[in-house]
Amino acid sequence: MKFVRKILFHRIIFLFVSILVQLLVLIAIILKFNEYFVFFYGASILISMVAVLGIINNHINPAYKIAWIIPILLFPILGGTFYIFFGGKKLGKGARDKMISIENKTRKVLVSQESVLEEIESQNKVAANQSRYLQDYGHFPPYRKTISKYFPSGELKFEKLKEELRRAEHYIFLEYFIIEEGEMWNSILDILIEKASEGVDVRVIYDDVGCLFTLPYGYDAKLEELGIKCCVFNPLIPILSPMINNRDHRKITIIDGHTGFTGGANLADEYINKVEKHGHWKDSAIMIKGEAVWSMTVMFLSMWDYLREIEENLEEFKYDNNLLEYNSKNTDGYIQPFADSPLDDETVGEIVYLNLINKARKYVYITTPYLIINNEMVTALSSAAKGGVDIRIITPHCADKWYVHAVTRSYYRILIKSGVKIYEYLPGFIHSKNYISDDDYGVVGTINMDYRSLYLHFECGVWMHNCSTIMEVKEDFLNTLKVCKEITMEDFEDIKWYRSLGSSVLRLFSPLM
Known part of the structure; x- marks a missing residue:
């Protein structure tokens, strides 16, 4: 050690x-x-x-x-x-062209689901419009034959993840921003080593900056020696360069093409509260089983092909969902996994969030670790609240980065004045990235409400419509509110002028946060 x-x-x-x-x-x-x-x-x-x-x-x-x-x-x-x-937003031209070429290839295997869209449209035109945007501009179609399960904590996700990993027969794909040696990762690693020895194709992608302080240099080679294929995303080099901005912030697990996980939790002990860094760590995740996992599989393989500079037949990894132990009677609603890339001009994550806010009629409930938002997002939240929509946002009370937390709090006043309700999670740090509205729409994923997530990082999420899982997310939100403090205008009365000035200065550097 x-x-x-x-x-x-x-x-x-x-x-x-x-x-x-x-x-x-x-x-x-x-x-x-x-x-x-x-x-x-x-x-x-x-x-x-x-x-x-x-x-x-x-x-x-x-x-x-x-x-x-x-x-x-x-x-x-x-x-x-x-x-x-x-300030550069994108990778170098060569790397960007290579990634775009791979993404164009993957679009050919993600077939448009016009029949599913027509089915959604026959029930809800607004939902169909949101779904069509993700298919036509995000290039990820909606699916019907998929079940989902929400986990309101990293601990619950961890236990289910281990259970599903042990069932793997063909392949296991992991793509995470942070991996850290400890109880969580070591338990998973033991399973991966065992599965690799059985002939299961085990692959791992981790982000170099995300793991800079958590994994030793050359850890990918160690995994390769253990029979686990590994790639490091955008390795950090000791040269001043805007390429450092583009990080792989996704958290994806795929098992045999029929089971997928994503959400806020990385593979480190603080995400399951085995170590305490910022009080109690509140996170979330979602598991999906069925046809929609194909989109997540393609997400991973496109990144893998880019990093390994290989071309695989993606169809070989597609699972025959007729072999699953459940049928359409066990599924409800529509599931649409999607990815967001900084290499194009389409800010998919931001538009998905804005669509949920702008189309809401009753409520929008949001949990986010950071609230560093642009004028467009402020206007959307404020306008919805002024129009009578119940907008509630939960952010952390304990900061993981004091300067980011200061900027997050600097947006409270303008939102509260407009009728938005802001709450802080008193037990510690909330890392969940959840959106739900009107009991009808939901997003669980990796996308924070900050510039880096919305414009610079590779991200992913799961859009849901008319799913029972949405009510599970809502129940978690309402339960979390019980241990939160609502922020009111009175909380701003005793703030010193120099603190307000400091927050204003920090907001100038929000693109770097």
Whole structure:
């Protein structure tokens, strides 16, 4: 263990020192040209102007544009340079072209479900419109023959996950933002090793930044030695680059093509409260069985093919759902897993959320660890609340990052004034990413309400319509409210002016949070 920690420590130090040296070189260059300040100032202004023009002409969400343009204009000397190094939204052109090529291939195997859409439309035109958006622009179709089960905690998901993993016969696919050695991961790893020895195709993808402090360098090679195929997403390199922005924030488990899991919980002990970092950790997950798992399987395989630079016949991984032990009588409603990628101009996760809010007639209940939202989202929430829709949002009381929490709280006042009800989860940190509305629609997934999740990360979720699972999510929300504190306008009366000013300054850097 000491050796592992030593390797991890050295890697972090190396990365830190390398980036620090590059920053010092930039500062040295600035100081070198101090005697030519007028020329340097002019060049800096020019760079910032070019950066602003580039942002304006870029096909990205206007809110993300504004979030970058404001700090660049406020700090013109270094703003443009800072954007060049940290503001890029996409991977390099070569990597982007490769990923887009793979995504185009996967779209061919995700066949449009027009008959299912027509069935939804015959019952609910609004639901059909939301579902069609995901099929036509997200390229993920709706499914009928699928059952779902909601887990209101990471602990419950963990137990069911182990149970399903032990049943695997053909393949196990895991794709997670964070994996950390401990009771949770080690228990899962034991099962994976056993299954790999039986000939089951076991594959793991983890994000390098997400696991920077939780796994030792070269952990993928260790898994390969154990018979587990492994890929690391977007390995961190000691060079200032906007490519660091794009992370794989998904949490996916797929078993034999018929069972899938996703939600907020990663594979680390805090997600099952075996260790305490920010009080009690409240998370959630969803399991689906049936036809809809095919979309999740394709999500994983598209990422796998990109990382391994291989081309597989995806159809070989498709499960014959007629072999499942249940039939259509056990299913209810419609299930539509979907993914969101930063490589295109379609902000699928954001639009799914906005559709739920804008189409709501009775209520919208939201749980999110972060509330760093743009004007469009603020307007949608405020307008719905002003129109009589019961909008309730639960956020954490205990912060995992103080500066992010400060920005989250900075949005409370404007929302509460509009009639939105804000609650904080008193026992600790709530990490669930759940949306439900009108007992009719729901989303459980990995997508936070912040800039990084909505615009920069690879994400996923499960959209539901007319499913009994939606009522399970609602029950969990109402139970969680019992241990929450409602935030009122009185809570803002004693806030010091310098705290408000600090939050306003931090909001300038919201695209980085």
